[in-house]
Amino acid sequence: MNEQFAIPANNPNMPMNDPFTGFKLDNDGSFKHFPGNTIVSFVTKEEHAIWYKALMTSQEILRSSRIAQFFSIVPPQTFHITIFDLITDVGRNSQYWPAHIPVSDC
Numbered sequence: 001m002n003e004q005f006a007i008p009a010n011n012p013n014m015p016m017n018d019p020f021t022g023f024k025l026d027n028d029g030s031f032k033h034f035p036g037n038t039i040v041s042f043v044t045k046e047e048h049a050i051w052y053k054a055l056m057t058s059q060e061i062l063r064s065s066r067i068a069q070f071f072s073i074v075p076p077q078t079f080h081i082t083i084f085d086l087i088t089d090v091g092r093n094s095q096y097w098p099a100h101i102p103v104s105d106c
Contacts, residue, residue: 036088038083040083041080043081059073
């Protein structure tokens with residue numbers, strides 16, 4: 001079974017609460033180039049069995065739901081928790097960039 005579903009970026013039914021929606025995945029569900037730095041912790045089957053199983057179960061439920069078309073199901077080897085967002089290239093030009101630091105300096 002394919003591990004990814006398409007996420008139509010121009011889908012008028014897709015909620016756009018996150019200003020970065022559509023930046024990490026292409027319309028076909030594949031990962032885009034998304035430069036930046038974050039601190040993450042990977043969720044592995046061996047070290048985080050309960051969380052890993054919960055994520056796998058959640059994916060199976062989502063995959064068979066009527067809202068599956070609005071999500072990309074990522075491969076289990078990419079399961080992670082973002083601990084802290086440091087900086088992304090997209091964020092450098094957004095409302096989240098500190099006004100006192102010129103974007104051209106970074």
